[in-house]
Amino acid sequence: MTAIDTAVAARAKRGSRIPLALLLPALLGLVFLVLPLAGLLIRAPWSAMPSELSSAAVWDALKLSLICATSATGVSLVLGVPLAWLLARTEFPGRRVIRALVTLPLVLPPVVGGVALLLALGRNGIVGRWLDSAFGITLPFTTTGVVIAEAFVAMPFLVISVEGALRAADPRYEEAAATLGASRLTAFRRVTLPMIAPGVGAGAVLAWARALGEFGATITFAGNFPGKTQTMPLAVYLAMETDPDAAIALSLVLLAVSVAVLVGLRDRWMSTP
Amino acid sequence: MTTTRSRTAAATFAVLALAVGLTACSSSKSATPAASGASGSAAASASAPKATGTITVFAASSLTGTFNDLGKKFEAANPGTTVKFNYGGSSALAQSIVAGAPADVFAAASPATMKTVSDAKDTATDPKVFVRNTLEIAVPKGNPKNLTSLQALAAPGVKVALCATQVPCGSAAQTALTAANVKLTPVTLEQDVKSALTKVELGEVDASVVYQTDVQAAGGKVDGVNFPEAAKAINDYPIAEVAKAPNAAGAEAFIAFVESTTGMQVLTTAGFQAP
Numbered sequence: 001m002t003a004i005d006t007a008v009a010a011r012a013k014r015g016s017r018i019p020l021a022l023l024l025p026a027l028l029g030l031v032f033l034v035l036p037l038a039g040l041l042i043r044a045p046w047s048a049m050p051s052e053l054s055s056a057a058v059w060d061a062l063k064l065s066l067i068c069a070t071s072a073t074g075v076s077l078v079l080g081v082p083l084a085w086l087l088a089r090t091e092f093p094g095r096r097v098i099r100a101l102v103t104l105p106l107v108l109p110p111v112v113g114g115v116a117l118l119l120a121l122g123r124n125g126i127v128g129r130w131l132d133s134a135f136g137i138t139l140p141f142t143t144t145g146v147v148i149a150e151a152f153v154a155m156p157f158l159v160i161s162v163e164g165a166l167r168a169a170d171p172r173y174e175e176a177a178a179t180l181g182a183s184r185l186t187a188f189r190r191v192t193l194p195m196i197a198p199g200v201g202a203g204a205v206l207a208w209a210r211a212l213g214e215f216g217a218t219i220t221f222a223g224n225f226p227g228k229t230q231t232m233p234l235a236v237y238l239a240m241e242t243d244p245d246a247a248i249a250l251s252l253v254l255l256a257v258s259v260a261v262l263v264g265l266r267d268r269w270m271s272t273p
Numbered sequence: 274m275t276t277t278r279s280r281t282a283a284a285t286f287a288v289l290a291l292a293v294g295l296t297a298c299s300s301s302k303s304a305t306p307a308a309s310g311a312s313g314s315a316a317a318s319a320s321a322p323k324a325t326g327t328i329t330v331f332a333a334s335s336l337t338g339t340f341n342d343l344g345k346k347f348e349a350a351n352p353g354t355t356v357k358f359n360y361g362g363s364s365a366l367a368q369s370i371v372a373g374a375p376a377d378v379f380a381a382a383s384p385a386t387m388k389t390v391s392d393a394k395d396t397a398t399d400p401k402v403f404v405r406n407t408l409e410i411a412v413p414k415g416n417p418k419n420l421t422s423l424q425a426l427a428a429p430g431v432k433v434a435l436c437a438t439q440v441p442c443g444s445a446a447q448t449a450l451t452a453a454n455v456k457l458t459p460v461t462l463e464q465d466v467k468s469a470l471t472k473v474e475l476g477e478v479d480a481s482v483v484y485q486t487d488v489q490a491a492g493g494k495v496d497g498v499n500f501p502e503a504a505k506a507i508n509d510y511p512i513a514e515v516a517k518a519p520n521a522a523g524a525e526a527f528i529a530f531v532e533s534t535t536g537m538q539v540l541t542t543a544g545f546q547a548p
Contacts, residue, residue, distance in 0.1 A: 124476040140477050141432070141460035223461025223472070224437065230462075237464060241364035241439040 037255070044252055045245040052249035060227045061235040062253060068143065068231060069211040072150035076158045076207045081200060084162035085188065089171070106156045113152055114220025121148065121221075145222035146229050150211035157210050158203035165199020166192070205265050212258055324526035327355045329375060329519070333363045333382035333441070333510070334467055335406065338490050339543045340380070346539070347530045354523060362440050362465045363387075370395055370515060377524035380512040380531075382406070383441035387511040397518060400511035403532055404545035407507055408442075408449055409485045410498040411473045418479045423450060423500050426480050427457040434469045434478040437462040442469070445506040446482040452505035470495065484508070486544040509548070 045052065052058075087099055105113055121128040121139045131137045139145045173195065177187040193200070215233040222229040224238070232254045239247040332340050337360045344356035359366065359376070363386035370376050371393045379396070380403070381387040387400045412420055420426060426433050436443030443462065450457065460478060463469040469481045474494050488497035512531060514524040530536050537547055 118475055118477060122475060122477050219464060220468070223434065224463065225459070225461050238437050238439050238462075240368065241362060241437070241464075244368060 040248060040251060040255070044248050048245060049249055049252075052246050053253065057226055057235070058250060058253065061230050061232045061250075062257065064143070064146070064227070064230065065212055065232040065254070066257070068146045068150055069154075069208050069214075071147045072154055072211040073158075073204050073208040075147065075151040076155040076211075077200070077204055080155045080158040080203070080207075081162055081193075084159045084166060085192070087159070088163045088166035089174075102159050103156050105153055106160075110153055110214065110216025110218075111220050114149060114217040117149060117152060117217065117221040121145075140221055141223045141225065141229060143222075143228055146218055146231060149217040149221040150214045153214050153217050154207035154211040157206040158200075161203030161206060162196065162200050165196040165203075168199075169195045201265070205262065209258060209262065212254070324351045324523045325353045326520055326523060327357055328377050328523035328527050329357050329359065330378040330380065330527060331359045331361075331366045331370060331374070331376040331515075332378075332380040333366070333386075334360045334465055335382050335442075335484050335486055336360070336380055336510070339486075339540050339545070342539050343531060343536055346535060347527060350530070351526065354526075356527065364389070364440055373517075375517075375519050376515045377518040377520045378512065378527050379515055380510060381441075382508060382510055383444070384509050384511055385444070386441060387513065390515070391513065395516045396513040397516045397521065397524075398514045398528075400513040401528075401532070402509040402548045403512045404510045404537075404540050405507050405548055406484045406486055406510065406545055408445055408482055408500075408503040409488050410500060411470055411481045411483045411488050411491070411495045412479065412498060413473055413476050414494060414496055416496050416498065420480050421498060423453045423455045423482075423502055426482075427455050431480065432478040433457060433459045434461045434463055434472040434481040435459040436466055436469050436483075437464060440465055441508060442466040442483060445508050448506040449482065449500070449502045453500070453502040484544075489544040507546075510545075 083102065087095065087102070108116070117125075118140060119125050121131070123129070123132055123138050123140065128139060131139070139148060169192065173191050174184075174187045177191045178184070182190065213233055214231070215237065218229070218231060219234055219237075224230050224234045226235075230238075232250060236247050236250045236254070239250055330340065330344070337358075340358055340360075344358060347356055348354055359374075363381040363383055366376075366379065367381065367386045367389040370379055370390050379387070379390055381390075381400075384400070384402075387396075390396050391400055410420060410423070410426070412418070418425075418431060420431065425431070435446050438444050438447055442465070461472065463472065463481075466483050466487055470483050470487050470491060472478045473481045473483075474491065485497060488495055512528055514521065514528060518524045531540075541547060
């Protein structure tokens with residue numbers, strides 16, 4: 001509210017009014033996004049909150065959620081930034097197709113993504129079968145499985161965001177670095193990466209947020225077991241089956257933690273005017 | 274996919290509303306497997322003593338096959354009616370009925386979930402147990418690990434998927450395990466019986482404890498193993514008319530049809546037991 005007020009005041013001072021055609025839908029959009037959250041807050045069982053949240057299972061789930069979402073973001077950064085660079089800075093046949101494939105998890109229903117992961121990396125999956133027989137590694141129903149499911153769903157957000165930043169960044173800086181003798185890798189490390197840091201940061205935040213809320217792919221691929229694969233969204237879903245109050249309480253915890261992290265990161269990582 | 278389906282549902286609804294308005298009597302084609310029972314409430318408000326219009330049935334997901342079949346048979350026997358189903362975990366369905374979802378009939382997989390609805394005074398009639406279901410161990414085809422008892426599931430290296438205790442199949446499995454004095458740590462607690470079964474079908478787990486009817490419905494993709502402790506955890510399925518049923522006459526007619534000889538025959542063929 002106050003942010004809008006000050007913004008309005010600032011514009012008014014400069015003598016240019018915000019056009020109603022923009023302001024009206026903007027406010028409607030804001031209400032639309034905030035209203036469900038208000039519902040959650042109003043219906044929250046505040047008096048029962050301490051008892052709802054005192055169980056160790058809640059904190060196990062929260063800890064697991066934070067660890068897995070952060071690991072998934074790490075995986076996405078390590079694999080996704082080079083992938084974005086490849087898509088933005090190189091020419092190769094079938095690049096458009098590859099690009100579409102990369103964004104596929106965005107449109108894929110997460111549960112389908114989970115089934116796909118099972119068919120690929122499960123005990124009888126095309127790669128998983130080999131992992132199992134050669135190394136004795138099975139990924140489903142493990143915490144690693146949660147990270148994989150979350151990274152699968154979240155990485156496209158990072159790739160798209162970094163690719164956009166790369167396309168917006170002037171490639172001539174890299175060319176200049178190359179003429180000064182820098183290898184392509186050095187130019188990427190010393191010139192490109194610092195230039196696109198805000199884009200990478202924004203992408204990482206998006207990916208983290210998506211991973212934190214991930215449900216479908218996780219429960220399908222990694223299953224649901226407290227302390228091992230039961231993240232907060234899974235705990236919320238199962239609590240909803242019998243005890244909506246507990247589900248609301250859990251949702252609020254997840255909400256509070258994500259808002260705290262996102263607000264904290266936004267100031268540090270994303271250069272906001 | 275979803276858009277097409279909801280569009281079809283909307284179209285069906287519109288046509289139906291018109292048909293009811295003109296008291297035309299063309300028989301409806303088939304049940305629209307609508308994902309939610311949200312539509313169809315308005316048309317049903319024109320309730321007559323005889324069953325007409327749309328009847329919205331909320332049913333436990335373990336009833337999916339049999340109720341789809343019963344729905345078609347009911348529509349054929351009662352021209353001018355359409356039965357719409359909303360299948361899901363019984364607890365989730367109970368919660369949505371208490372929250373005001375426009376259901377006419379509720380068929381739950383456990384008395385406990387039905388109690389959620391009747392405690393909230395949201396049932397019009399006393400819930401009646403119409404079938405019972407027994408647990409079975411589901412194993413991948415051919416039973417590669419040769420699991421023949423509940424005790425065998427607790428062996429090290431055997432991966433088991435159970436339903437979460439919040440859903441009926443999970444609490445029934447827990448009762449059976451307690452009766453057998455077996456302590457086992459599953460690799461996952463699934464959100465409903467179908468997803469537990471899917472994990473077996475895909476061979477990701479070595480066994481799961483599910484209903485006999487689910488093993489039968491999987492049609493040879495999994496094998497079932499009976500175990501004696503199942504007798505201690507027989508699941509009762511209650512059915513009741515919802516208090517705020519938009520189509521009360523339809524609800525009564527449908528429940529009577531489920532309990533009729535025809536209804537029972539469909540249910541027992543699928544592996545359910547008469548109460």
